[in-house]
Amino acid sequence: MTDQIAAGPLTTETGAPVADNQQSQSAGPGGPVLLQDQHLIEKLARFNRERIPERVVHARGAGAYGTFRVTADVTRWTRARFLSEIGKETEVFLRFSTVAGNLGAADAVRDPRGFAVKFYTEDGNYDLVGNNTPVFFIRDAIKFPDFIHTQKRDPYTGSQEADNVWDFWGLSPESTHQVTWLFGDRGIPASYRHMDGFGSHTFQWSNEAGEVFWVKYHFKTDQGIRNLTQDEADALAGRDPDSHQRDLREAIERGEYPTWTVQVQIMPAAEAAAYRFNPFDLTKVWPHADYPPVTIGTLELNRNPRNVFAEVEQATFSPHHFVPGIGPSPDKMLQGRLFAYGDAHRHRVGINADQLPVNRPHAAGARTHGRDGLAYDGRHGGAKNYEPNSFGGPAQTGRPPWEPVQVAGATGDHPTPAHAEDDDFVQAGNLYRLMSEEERERLVANLAGFLAKVSREEIAERAIANFRRADEDYGKRLEAAVQALRG
Numbered sequence: 001m002t003d004q005i006a007a008g009p010l011t012t013e014t015g016a017p018v019a020d021n022q023q024s025q026s027a028g029p030g031g032p033v034l035l036q037d038q039h040l041i042e043k044l045a046r047f048n049r050e051r052i053p054e055r056v057v058h059a060r061g062a063g064a065y066g067t068f069r070v071t072a073d074v075t076r077w078t079r080a081r082f083l084s085e086i087g088k089e090t091e092v093f094l095r096f097s098t099v100a101g102n103l104g105a106a107d108a109v110r111d112p113r114g115f116a117v118k119f120y121t122e123d124g125n126y127d128l129v130g131n132n133t134p135v136f137f138i139r140d141a142i143k144f145p146d147f148i149h150t151q152k153r154d155p156y157t158g159s160q161e162a163d164n165v166w167d168f169w170g171l172s173p174e175s176t177h178q179v180t181w182l183f184g185d186r187g188i189p190a191s192y193r194h195m196d197g198f199g200s201h202t203f204q205w206s207n208e209a210g211e212v213f214w215v216k217y218h219f220k221t222d223q224g225i226r227n228l229t230q231d232e233a234d235a236l237a238g239r240d241p242d243s244h245q246r247d248l249r250e251a252i253e254r255g256e257y258p259t260w261t262v263q264v265q266i267m268p269a270a271e272a273a274a275y276r277f278n279p280f281d282l283t284k285v286w287p288h289a290d291y292p293p294v295t296i297g298t299l300e301l302n303r304n305p306r307n308v309f310a311e312v313e314q315a316t317f318s319p320h321h322f323v324p325g326i327g328p329s330p331d332k333m334l335q336g337r338l339f340a341y342g343d344a345h346r347h348r349v350g351i352n353a354d355q356l357p358v359n360r361p362h363a364a365g366a367r368t369h370g371r372d373g374l375a376y377d378g379r380h381g382g383a384k385n386y387e388p389n390s391f392g393g394p395a396q397t398g399r400p401p402w403e404p405v406q407v408a409g410a411t412g413d414h415p416t417p418a419h420a421e422d423d424d425f426v427q428a429g430n431l432y433r434l435m436s437e438e439e440r441e442r443l444v445a446n447l448a449g450f451l452a453k454v455s456r457e458e459i460a461e462r463a464i465a466n467f468r469r470a471d472e473d474y475g476k477r478l479e480a481a482v483q484a485l486r487g
Helices: 038-048 141-151 162-171 173-182 230-239 243-253 308-313 332-348 426-434 437-451 457-470 472-486
Strands: 061-070 089-098 113-121 124-131 203-206 212-221 259-268 294-303
Touching: 061 113, 061 243, 061 308, 089 294, 141 162, 141 332, 162 173, 162 437, 162 457, 173 426, 173 457, 230 243, 230 437, 243 294, 426 457, 437 457, 437 472, 457 472
Parallel strands: none
Antiparallel strands: 061 089, 061 294, 089 113, 113 124, 203 212, 212 259, 259 294
């Protein structure tokens, strides 16, 4: 692969030589420009179409290629072939991102970070689309558009508004745990290299015998956790908006390849129903004392993209991209994402997005009967486009990639099933009590600085009440800090 265009005459997109790339054709030396100037028209029309719609969320990102290497035998839990033997390596592409900011936003902001990994396996691509936090603000995808609307620009002011953010969080008490994460020390990572990643959701693993296990993924940074204070982040965002993207690229250029230790928590399927928390609730973690993380591999990033637009902006990830031995869970947030991500990319990049170099399978062939549409390149030739057929075309395997899940009951708008110790505040309180006194002080200061900006007293009071329910001291200190800032 070369970074240079072949030497020779500059041409149009159809290969015709360009006589003059400095002056457009005109009717005489001082006359109007001519529509017959094919090079001018093509150049301007092409320029007008150089951008695709940016992602609604996770628009601001950076990425790199690397290698995942298996370090433990996990075949008793999953039949996924890329995990089948110690020492086996799989090419990966990892895209980091912020969530709320647009494409031109700064990197050093208080926001969750996307942590999306594409494994180019021999059974097709496996996308693990997570964050740098093990939990999220909501547990049901039906609330996601509303949540993101509160994080984005207000339709009247055109700015993010504290009223909108805190109104939603206060009315959605399940967000208390994630908000505590976000406004704590890990809310602004110093770089993409110095933060952990999580699959966040619960996923299904199944072995050759058809036994089912529920798993959660953890990517533990080997560079150590490093974070920025709010003041440090404000200064860095103004001085270098591209700080995290630049840090990742330059580290790889220096040969300082970032690595993560990959772990999973594993729950036998039979234990899920009686577990003290709902194991499919995205607002909760599985305590490590209950299900200790098992180290299964290492992930190293060692190659930068050659072209950011082609390989980072056009990269697409979907939680629905599974491989045999790995599948979804009844997590209602995950279930919504199975549709939403693929649909977003079909709209944003096009129906053939999965055949772009960064997205197409690298270690397997894509044998489908889907064709035509935007940017189709004729890769199927004249092959028949239906199945079954009598002409040697690809056919179904007859073996589902994951195991079925038992369901029962009437259809309807059901609330998430509650388990013995489920509520919206216990894990947020546990997280607060795990913090040192200095960490609590910074957490309260960060929360109060934003909460004090709301214009309606009842919004602030409702939010503080949720933190008080997580921990009495937590709420009391936050209330005092907000009152001090509001005078």
